[in-house]
Amino acid sequence: xxxxxxxxxxxxxxxxxxxxxxxxxxxxxxxxxxxxxxxxxxxxxxxxxxxxxxxxxxxxxxxxxxxxxxxxxxxxxxxxxxxxxxxxxxxxxxxxxxxxxxxxxxxxxxxxxxxxxx
Numbered sequence: 001x002x003x004x005x006x007x008x009x010x011x012x013x014x015x016x017x018x019x020x021x022x023x024x025x026x027x028x029x030x031x032x033x034x035x036x037x038x039x040x041x042x043x044x045x046x047x048x049x050x051x052x053x054x055x056x057x058x059x060x061x062x063x064x065x066x067x068x069x070x071x072x073x074x075x076x077x078x079x080x081x082x083x084x085x086x087x088x089x090x091x092x093x094x095x096x097x098x099x100x101x102x103x104x105x106x107x108x109x110x111x112x113x114x115x116x117x118x
Contacts, residue, residue: 001095005041006051014038018094027104037098050074063090080110 004012014034023037024030031040045051051073058067065088073080082102089097 002053002055005045006053008045008048008051010038010041010045013041016093016095017098018091018096021095022097022099024097024099026099026101044073047075048073049077064088065090075111075114078114080107080114082107082110 001013001016004010004016014037017034017037019034020032021034021037022030022032023040031037051071054070054072056068056070058065060066065086067086067088069084069086071082071084073082083106085101087097087099087101088095
C-alpha cells in the first residue's frame with residue numbers, strides 16, 4: 001500500500017483496503033470507507049511532485065503492523081517531512097484500520113513555508 005501511495009496510484013492503494021476501512025489521522029476525526037480515503041489521499045497526493053515514505057522501523061504481530069515513518073512530499077520543489085507513527089490492522093489481506101499519529105503543527109508550519117515561497 002505504501003508503494004502505491006509513493007507512486008501516487010490511489011486506485012492501487014485503496015484496492016488494498018477493505019470497503020469499510022477506518023482511516024484515522026489522530027489529530028483529526030476518523031474517516032470511514034474506501035471512497036472517503038481515496039478522496040483524502042487525492043487531496044494530499046495531488047499537490048506533491050514526488051512522494052517518499054521512509055520506514056524507519058516496523059514490527060508485525062498477528063494482524064497488526066506498527067511502523068515509524070518519515071512521510072515526505074515534494075511540493076513546489078521543496079520537501080515537506082512529517083514524522084509519523086502508524087498502526088495498520090489487516091484482515092483477509094485488506095487493511096481495515098489505518099491510524100497515523102503525527103504533530104499537526106509540524107505539517108502546517110512546513111506547508112505554509114512551502115506554499116508561501118512561490
